[in-house]
Amino acid sequence: LKWMEPEKSLGRICGVRIGDKFKHRAQLKMIGLHCQPLSGIDYANINGKSLAISVVDSHRYSNESASSDKMVYCGHGGLGFSGRKLPREDQKLKCGNMAMKNSMDEGTPVRVIRKVGAQKNEMFVYDGLYVVSHCIQKRNEGKIMFWFCLDREPGQPPLHQMLNENE
C-alpha cells in the first residue's frame, strides 16, 4: 500500500467542503488543499505558467479581511527571522508573489484557508475559492511590499454558515 502525493491542481478539491476544519498543516498537504509545509503561498507551473493555487492566512503577516468575502493577502518575504510583521527588506516579485500576480492576470481561482481559533483550539478552515482582483505595491517603513486583494467567488455558501453546520 503506497502513499501517493496528490497532484497540485487549481480550484476545488473533490471531497473538501467549505468550512472543513483541519488541525495541522500536514493534513492540508495530504489532501492536496495546500501542499507547502510552511509557506503561505502554494503555486505550481500550470501549462507553462506559474500560478498561485492556495494561500493560508495564519496571521503572521499583516493581512486584512474587510468583509467576509474579501481578503488582502500580504506578499511573502522581507520579514527576516524575527516574527515581526514589519519588513526588513524589499519584497520581490518572484516565487509566490509572482505566482499571485500571474493568477491575477489569468483570473484563475485561489483556494483560501484561514487559521481560526486561539491557543490549543487553532484550526485551519477551508474558505473556498477566491480570485485575485488587484495587487497593491507600496512602501512600508521604506520597504517595498505587495498586497494581493482577493475576492470570494460568488455562489459559494458563506463560511460562517458552513462553520455552524459542521457542529
Next chain:
Amino acid sequence: LKWMEPEKSLGRICGVRIGDKFKHRAQLKMIGLHCQPLSGIDYANINGKSLAISVVDSHRYSNESASSDKMVYCGHGGLGFSGRKLPREDQKLKCGNMAMKNSMDEGTPVRVIRKVGAQKNEMFVYDGLYVVSHCIQKRNEGKIMFWFCLDREPGQPPLHQMLNENE
C-alpha cells in the same frame, strides 16, 4: 467526524508492524508511533515517572549501530543552532535524556524508528522495541554528552527481513 490524538503509550502500537515505512514525521505522530514533530526522543509521564517511549534516528546526532540489534543513541541538547554533530555545551540529564535514563532503570521498552534511504527516497522505518541496557556519560570536545545503549528485544523478526517482505 473528529480527529482524536492517540494516547502516548509504551510498547508496540496495534496495527504497526516491523518494517512499516512512513514518509513524514507527521505520520508517525498520527498513528502514535512517535508524537514529537521534531524532537528525536519522545517521552511521557507514566505512573508518575517520566519514561522514554520512542526515539527516531535521523542521523543528525552521532548515533551508532554496531549490529542490527544494537543502537547507540546520543542524548539531546548541546549542539546549538548549526547542524554540527559536535557539542557546543554540556548535555543535561533532563527532559528526554532523563526519560531515557529512567527507562533504563525501569527496563521499559522503547520504540525505535530509523530514517533510511537518501535524498527524495528518505523514509522512516519502524524497527521494533528496544531496551536501554546502559548509559555512557563522556566528554566530547570537553563537553559532557550522553550515549544510551539500546538492545533490540529478542523474538522480533529482523528488520531487513521485514523490509524485503514489504516490497
Next chain:
DNA sequence: TAGACGTAGA
C-alpha cells in the same frame, strides 16, 4: 519564549 534528529522549494 526559545529550542527541537522537520520538509519542500528556490
Next chain:
DNA sequence: TCTACGTCTA
C-alpha cells in the same frame, strides 16, 4: 544552502 504564515514541550 537557505528560507518558509510549523508545532510541541519545557
